[in-house]
Amino acid sequence: MKIWNKEEIIARFDADRAIRMIEMGFIAYSRKAVLVPPIQNFFFQAANGDCCVKSAYVDGADTFAVKVSAGFYNNPAVGLPTNSGLVMIFSAKTGEPVGLLQDGGWLTSVRTAIAGQLAARVLAPRKVRGIGIIGTGDQARFQLEYLKPVTTCRDVHAWGPNAGQAARFADDMSAQGFSVHLHGTPELVARNANLIVTATPSREALLKSEWISDGAHITAVGADGHGKQELDPQIVARASVIVVDSIEQCSKYGEISHALSAGLIQQHALRELGDVLAQSGRARDDSNAAQLTVADLTGVAVQDAQIADSVVSQVA
Amino acid sequence: MKIWNKEEIIARFDADRAIRMIEMGFIAYSRKAVLVPPIQNFFFQAANGDCCVKSAYVDGADTFAVKVSAGFYNNPAVGLPTNSGLVMIFSAKTGEPVGLLQDGGWLTSVRTAIAGQLAARVLAPRKVRGIGIIGTGDQARFQLEYLKPVTTCRDVHAWGPNAGQAARFADDMSAQGFSVHLHGTPELVARNANLIVTATPSREALLKSEWISDGAHITAVGADGHGKQELDPQIVARASVIVVDSIEQCSKYGEISHALSAGLIQQHALRELGDVLAQSGRARDDSNAAQLTVADLTGVAVQDAQIADSVVSQVA
Numbered sequence: 001m002k003i004w005n006k007e008e009i010i011a012r013f014d015a016d017r018a019i020r021m022i023e024m025g026f027i028a029y030s031r032k033a034v035l036v037p038p039i040q041n042f043f044f045q046a047a048n049g050d051c052c053v054k055s056a057y058v059d060g061a062d063t064f065a066v067k068v069s070a071g072f073y074n075n076p077a078v079g080l081p082t083n084s085g086l087v088m089i090f091s092a093k094t095g096e097p098v099g100l101l102q103d104g105g106w107l108t109s110v111r112t113a114i115a116g117q118l119a120a121r122v123l124a125p126r127k128v129r130g131i132g133i134i135g136t137g138d139q140a141r142f143q144l145e146y147l148k149p150v151t152t153c154r155d156v157h158a159w160g161p162n163a164g165q166a167a168r169f170a171d172d173m174s175a176q177g178f179s180v181h182l183h184g185t186p187e188l189v190a191r192n193a194n195l196i197v198t199a200t201p202s203r204e205a206l207l208k209s210e211w212i213s214d215g216a217h218i219t220a221v222g223a224d225g226h227g228k229q230e231l232d233p234q235i236v237a238r239a240s241v242i243v244v245d246s247i248e249q250c251s252k253y254g255e256i257s258h259a260l261s262a263g264l265i266q267q268h269a270l271r272e273l274g275d276v277l278a279q280s281g282r283a284r285d286d287s288n289a290a291q292l293t294v295a296d297l298t299g300v301a302v303q304d305a306q307i308a309d310s311v312v313s314q315v316a
Numbered sequence: 317m318k319i320w321n322k323e324e325i326i327a328r329f330d331a332d333r334a335i336r337m338i339e340m341g342f343i344a345y346s347r348k349a350v351l352v353p354p355i356q357n358f359f360f361q362a363a364n365g366d367c368c369v370k371s372a373y374v375d376g377a378d379t380f381a382v383k384v385s386a387g388f389y390n391n392p393a394v395g396l397p398t399n400s401g402l403v404m405i406f407s408a409k410t411g412e413p414v415g416l417l418q419d420g421g422w423l424t425s426v427r428t429a430i431a432g433q434l435a436a437r438v439l440a441p442r443k444v445r446g447i448g449i450i451g452t453g454d455q456a457r458f459q460l461e462y463l464k465p466v467t468t469c470r471d472v473h474a475w476g477p478n479a480g481q482a483a484r485f486a487d488d489m490s491a492q493g494f495s496v497h498l499h500g501t502p503e504l505v506a507r508n509a510n511l512i513v514t515a516t517p518s519r520e521a522l523l524k525s526e527w528i529s530d531g532a533h534i535t536a537v538g539a540d541g542h543g544k545q546e547l548d549p550q551i552v553a554r555a556s557v558i559v560v561d562s563i564e565q566c567s568k569y570g571e572i573s574h575a576l577s578a579g580l581i582q583q584h585a586l587r588e589l590g591d592v593l594a595q596s597g598r599a600r601d602d603s604n605a606a607q608l609t610v611a612d613l614t615g616v617a618v619q620d621a622q623i624a625d626s627v628v629s630q631v632a
Binding site: 001003038040041042043044047049051053055057066071072075080086088090092093094095096097100102 | 317319351353354356357358359360363365367369371373380382384386387388391394396399400402404406408409410411412413416418
């Protein structure tokens, strides 16, 4: 079994290849051509941590993947990163372990940002007047970085609950060519942007419907488990188009679940990202400037399998 | 993260310590003090293989474990072992990976044999006139080896579907001090033994009720997934005492599931091994020589967590 550490993974990483493979993975997933066993979840109340095991096999692939990722929210106080994780790759021909990617959660961050890019590709307004980012942590940075290929807009409006972290976010993203405006409330972000990404571990709605302009698009990536929420369900109810990474997962948790359980929307209103990518490649009606659209991304194991495979299956 | 290969694991392995920790694990499991998320199962029809991911956290432990084990039944034809696997250990305080045990499935074999030993400890007749072993593969060898501490009997009656493998089994087990009689049918094994272990991947009953003597005990370890079966459900129906490693798992698959779905027994007749170990430590009525008893072992993730911890948590 070959073992790669995070530096080796980053050095080998080919973003275009990973994007293509994750796109193919979503398409396969929505065609029911991916074996995705139930997610294993652990909660560690005393340590304020959680962990999940996500596994996937794309029909006909040479390998399958098992990913373990953890978030321990007291870690920064002792000088450790919040997130950690690894991905293991096994042969689908013999069962033998093929590779261990000790990425420390980096691949999870990137595959989540790539899903955000794909959602923006099919749903973002043609003319983006401002990018809104709710959250200023690692995932907010990755989301913004991966939006670059899908819009020429570099005007960013951001809010984060931690002022010091927000200031570092503004500095770092400015260095990457963005013009970053930090705001004191999520409302001001929402009112200044029509392509909005929420990337927080919030357990209550941060965005209200009345702050969101007609014609905007919102991608919510934070609600990846039970009890998490970033959007007022009225936003979901108001959306003309709702795209989800997984109807099954988003109906259980994620933003969609709140709107579903409140009876504001019905499951048949949902479209899977893989289904959109396989068909027109565009889910927004560009002739209708008033359309509000929402993408809800909970994170599907096929993304983990595909991004890991994009690293492992490269010609050495 | 520390990495151990199979040779290092075997060199560090302390069987007594592992047995004690697995016993404690079963007790904790039956007290609902173990977090065991749903097992993830993969099937690879073209390659004739399967894989499962079993994870467990014992309340209050420093670590939790994620085990991946595979069985690919065409592997021997290309010179590879059928079974492979590894166990990962993570900190329950920070989520960080602590250890990787590249045991190739050895720990799974041993923890299964230890469960067999614990079942025999609480259920085997006081006087064993013959040990019966159905199956002559690796697990059959481990089961026999781990029965040594619970009986003085060294008379073994064995049957396996592959004559060459059975002959090697007889040679190797004779070298370990057993007197091995190979038989041409499971019936002759059953008629000559009152402590019987079945350890095959069979998908149909190999033992019939009429071959089993009053006063015998049978431990079935092969049926670890849907569709597998080694015992005629009438044997289960006839048993005075039925001990299972997990009521939940054995009711879904395992020998018990067949008897339950046929309406031959009811779930309240089952006792968990951890419950027996926590209480009297003996589930057979030794004053009743006619009692037939059955143990059904499907393999619980807490065994994997405990045996891995027994290796990792040793003072180096």
